[in-house]
Amino acid sequence: ANAIWVLGNGQLGAMLAHAGKPLALDVKPIDIMAPPAEQLPMQASDIVTAEREQWPESALSLQLSQHPQFINSSVFGRLADRFTQKSLLDELKVATAPWQLVDDSVSEQTLHQTYGDRVLLKRRTGGYDGRGQHWLKQAEATSIPADWRNEAIAEQAINFDEEVSLVGARTHDGRCVFYPLTLNLHQDGILMASIAPLPRLAAFQAEAEQMLSTIMHGLEYVGVMAMECFRVGDKLLVNELAPRVHNSGHWTQAGCHIDQFQLHLRALADLAVMTPQVNFQCVMVNLIGVDYDARWLSLQNAELFWYDKEVRPGRKVGHLNLSVTEPQLLADSIAKLQQWMPSQYQAPLAWILQHYQ
C-alpha cells in the first residue's frame, strides 16, 4: 500500500499514525469535517480504515468511505446501529444481554414484564462513553422518552460480576490472533481503568476467542476488533462490539511486542500477523477531564499518552500505562496518583490495588 488513510483524526487516529512510523507505513488520519480545499490525493492501491464507528456525511468522509479499498466498509454501518449489531449477535448465536427494539408496540409495562424492574434503554446510534442511555425503573415509574421510539433498544440490566474485553485481529486470509482478556472498570458508563493480563481470566480466554472469532469470520472482518463482555459467573455475555482499535486495548502499547495499533495496520496492509507476545502485565488509567500534570512523568513505571485535546468534564484527554514489573512499583505509583488525582479517581485507584492484594 502507498498510504493508509484513516477516517477520523482523534486520539485513535493519532496513535495509529504513531504505530505506523517504525514500519514505514504512511498513516494519514483525516479530519473529515475540515473544509476540503480539494480532494485528497488518494491512489487506487491505498487503503482506508476508520477510527470511529460513525461519521457525518462530508465531502471528505464520502471520498474516504467510497474508496474501493475501504476495508470492512459494510461492517461499520451494521455495528454502528445497536439494532443491527444485536441482531447479528443473535444470528451468530453469540451470547449477549437479552434485548429488543423499542418499537411502537412496547410499553414500560411490557418491558418490565420481560426484563424486570430495571431496563436499560440505549439509543441505536451515536452513543459512546455511556451517553445515549436511559434507565427505566419500575419503582420510580420512569418512562420511555417519546423521541426514543424506534430509535432505541431495551436491554435487560445485567448484574455482572465484572466487565472484560477481548481485542483481536483477523487477517485477509481469515486467521485470527488475540490479546489476553482485559479487565475493565467503568464508572458512569465511561472506561476508567483496565488491567491485563490477569491470570485468573485465562479460564475465559478460549470461550472469548471463540465468540470473537465467530463474529469476525461472520463479518469477514479484517483488522482489529474489540468485544466488550459482562462476566456473569462462569459465562460471558457480549455487551457491544467496536470495529476498530479500542480504549481497553491501550495497555498493549506498554505490554506487548506488537500493540493493537500496529496489529491493526499489519492486518490491513497484509503484513505478517502473529500472536502478540506479552512482555508485561499492565494497568491503564484513563485521564478524563483532568488537566495535564507533569508529575505523571515522574512515576517510575508509567508511560503517558496525552491527546492534546481541550480539557472538558467527562472527556478522555489521555491515558497512563503502568507496567507491573513488581507489585511494589505499582503500589508506589498508585499511592502517588491517589494524592494527585481528583475524587472520582479514588474508587478506580482502589479497584486497581484490590487486584494486587
Ligand code: ATP
Ligand atoms: P463505549 O464508550 O464503551 O462505546 P457505550 O456508550 O457504547 O460505551 P455501553 O458499552 O453499551 O455504552 O455501556 C456503557 C457501560 O454501561 C457498560 O460498560 C456497563 O458498565 C454499563 N452497561 C451497559 N449495558 C448494561 C446492561 N445491560 N446492564 C448493566 N450495565 C450495563
Ligand code: MG
Ligand atoms: Mg460503544
Ligand code: MG
Ligand atoms: Mg462500551
